[in-house]
Amino acid sequence: MEAYNITVVGASGIVGQEFLKILDERQLPVGRLRLLATARSAGKVVQFRGREIVVEETTAESFGPEDHIVFLSASGAASKQYAPIAAANGSFVIDDSSAFRMDPNVPLVIPEINPEDLEWHRGIVSQPNCTTTPMVLALNPIHRVNPLKRVIVSTYQAVAGAGAAAIEGLRRETEAALAGRHEPSGTQKREIAFNAVPQIDLFADDGYTKEELKMANETRKILHAPEVRVSATCVRIPTFFGHAMSVWAEFERPISAAEARGLMAAAPGIELMDDPAAERYPTPMDVAGTDRVLVGRLRPDHSTPGGITFWTVTDSIRKGAATNVVQIIEEAARRGLIRPRAGVR
Amino acid sequence: MEAYNITVVGASGIVGQEFLKILDERQLPVGRLRLLATARSAGKVVQFRGREIVVEETTAESFGPEDHIVFLSASGAASKQYAPIAAANGSFVIDDSSAFRMDPNVPLVIPEINPEDLEWHRGIVSQPNCTTTPMVLALNPIHRVNPLKRVIVSTYQAVAGAGAAAIEGLRRETEAALAGRHEPSGTQKREIAFNAVPQIDLFADDGYTKEELKMANETRKILHAPEVRVSATCVRIPTFFGHAMSVWAEFERPISAAEARGLMAAAPGIELMDDPAAERYPTPMDVAGTDRVLVGRLRPDHSTPGGITFWTVTDSIRKGAATNVVQIIEEAARRGLIRPRAGVR
Structure with a gap:
């Protein structure tokens, strides 16, 4: 792989x-690295491979044809403003916000599942919400041989999914609570220390939150399965890192837990940690x-013969976000979809 | 109500x-109060209505015909040993363990739901697991007019459900974790501070935990609905008090969220706190x-037309345990089922 800016x-x-x-961990060759952020963070110095890089403020003028890859991990508003500019410059744009995920002109990609969708990108590629990725990674190997019909999922989401301030917020709230004080940090919809908050993102008109609707819509798009029905309940709990979820799934045909286990065990990107007899689960x-x-607690469902239920856990900042982006870059590079390698577009 | 021993x-x-x-809060008349515990706690002095009562060690000889009411809140083994002795003495025995819950000769009672089951008691009455009670209280008003068919539930359980040592365990683990140390207290199956543990009680052969099977079996018994299918996933999270759960339910006939809301609002023992527009939920x-x-997040289910999904929260020590026991006593007294009021047995 050649060095990209x-x-x-x-x-x-x-x-x-x-x-x-992760660029470092996976030894991606990097040419010029530019770091952009809001005015508040501009001027900060970041170390990268022995270089010192000064963070600059993002403006419409920040982007140019020399940028091979632009990764946006800011607000949806920032993505909407800057992604089209970067794409117009010919950059390969990866967006981590929800701004373009459901745009029919933008592929939504988990490289282990639908890398081929990268081929039809028009400059912008989106990546799923951090709760969608682990669930779909676990369901896909079964869906390939026995189409997914319905999913009911309840999440146990860590504060890291809401950013660095939320991590600090949980820490401060917890210290206060241990001293007998309630001091909500304002980083979640309610005090989160020693609590559980069933609201992530805003409410839509149907009583679901946008976070819950994302899990449904993104699952259908990634799996190319527009008929799949998903009911999600997304809950923030006082963990720092690692989103967990309890998943119930029904497929076109009944499936045994043993069959599901075999398919998952053979699939890339997921790992079974599942041995009730040894009290092993993630x-x-x-x-x-x-x-x-990690997938555990995989068992035949008691409510629906032929259904299964399981528990899955992943770090929302890693495979739920940053790692998936780096994998998208690797896959797009392999396919010659990033300039200057090939003049695909 | 007269004073019972x-x-x-x-x-x-x-x-x-x-x-x-709660005896105090609800001003129950109490005659002689005896407090029993393990040898470890014997000798402790407890204040009750200005009296000082010394805790005694429980033995087979601790029980006599002068005990009108015996409440057991110890281990299942202790219940199995002492409940029959107390019942043989003619005491009205309420057991908080799982020892007798599924015994066909023992009523399992939530007074708002099946108080009439108290009538056929043979000395021992059992009360549900602390996760069953809130779920069944929320489902029952609908079940009465439209029979419950299937339930899928994921719990978010507080450490208080595992006793006082577990509360201290979470506190100590949290203090250590904030200081950067992992010091599992051994009060849960894994370190619980800033974590989520999908195992409560032991595993059965089918991959479900006993806690999960309790929710299924007890729901069927309390609702007199042997055909209801329940799939539960029980998870401990780092909260001190207040069990929460995400519930999906399907009934014989489709139900709208509005209809479900109306039925719940009119039911005793539960309270709606549900206004997404105002971001109100418990x-x-x-x-x-x-x-x-408290019930919130009540909405039409996206996975199953005619199904509903909701979130409910209760204090597992109060209505999930101690308050329900006091309510059973009040109801049994009203019905004349406790000596010396009436010679029912």
Whole structure:
């Protein structure tokens, strides 16, 4: 893989920082690296491979034809403003916001599942919400041989999904609570220390939150399965890293837990940690800081013969966000979809 | 209501202590109060209505015909040993363990739902697991007019459900974690501070935990609905008080969220806190120390037309345990089922 010039928008955020770390871990060749952020973070100095890079403020003029790859990990508003500019310059744009995920002109990609969707990109590629990715990675190997019909999922989401301020918020709230004080940090919809908050993102008209609707819509798009029905309940709990979820799934034909286990075990990107007899199953702590998508508690469902239910855990900042972006870059590079390698567009 | 002699087994435990508090709150007349516990707690002095009561060690000789009511809140093994002795003495025995819940000779009672089952007691009455009670209270008003068919539930359970040591365990683990140390207290199956643990109680052969099977079996017994299918996933999270759960339910006939809301609003024992437009819904913090069973996030289910999904929260020590016991006593007294009021047995 040749060295690309990479620009990161939101470089001082938690996902932006992890992205830089993963570029290093996976030894991606990087040409010129530009780090952009809001005015508040401009001027900060970030170390990358022995270089010192000064974070600059993002403006409409920040982008140019010399940017091969632009990764946006900022607000949806920032994505809407800057992604089209970068794409118009011929850059390969990867967006981590929800701004373009459901745009029919934008592929939504998990490289282990639908890398071929990268081929029809028109400059912008989107990546799924951090709760969608682990669930779809676990369901896809079964869906390939026995189409997915319905999913009911309840999440146990860590505060890291809401950014660095939310991590600090949980820490401060917890210290206060241990001292007997309630001091909501304002980083979640309610005080989160020793609490559970069933609202992530805003409510839509149908009583679901946007986070819950994302899980449904993105699952259908990634799996190319517009008929799949998904009911999600997304809940923030007082964990720092590692989104967990309890998933119930029904497929076109009945499936045994043993068959599901076999298909998952053979699939890329997921890993079974599942042995009830030994009380083995994953917890958020097992995945923090890793790229693992762990599945456990896989069992035949008691409510629906032929259905299954399981528990899956992943680090929302890693495979739920930054790692998936780096994998998209690797896959797009392999396919010659990033300039200057090939004049695909 | 006349004054009954009450004996509490497990009087130094978290539920036993709360039970004494609730006797007071609800101004139950109490005659002689005896407090029993393990040898470890014997000798402790407990204040009750200005009296000082010394906790005694429980033995087979602790029970006599002068005990009108015996409340057992200890281990299942202790219940199995002592409940039959107390019942043989003619005491009205209420058991908080799982020992007798599924015994066909023992009523399993939530007074708002099946108080009439008290009539056929043979000395022992059981009360549900702390996760079953809120779920069944929310489902029953619909079930009465439209029979319940299937339930899929994922729980978010507080450590208080595992006793006082677990509360101290979470506190100690959290302090250590904030200081950067992992020091599992051993009070849960894994370190629980800033983690989520999908195992409560032991695993059965089918991959479900006993806690999960309790929710299924007890729901069927309380609702007199042997055909209802329940699939539960029970998860411990780092909250002190307040069990929450995400519930999906399907009934014989389709039901709208509005109809479900109307039925729940009119039902005793539950309270709607549900206004997405105002971002109003319950969290564990809203119920800690109260008897409220709060329901929110009630919405038409996206996976199944005619199904509903909702979120419910209650304090597992209060309505999930001690308050329900006091309500059973009140109801049984009203019905003349406790000596010396009436010679029913």
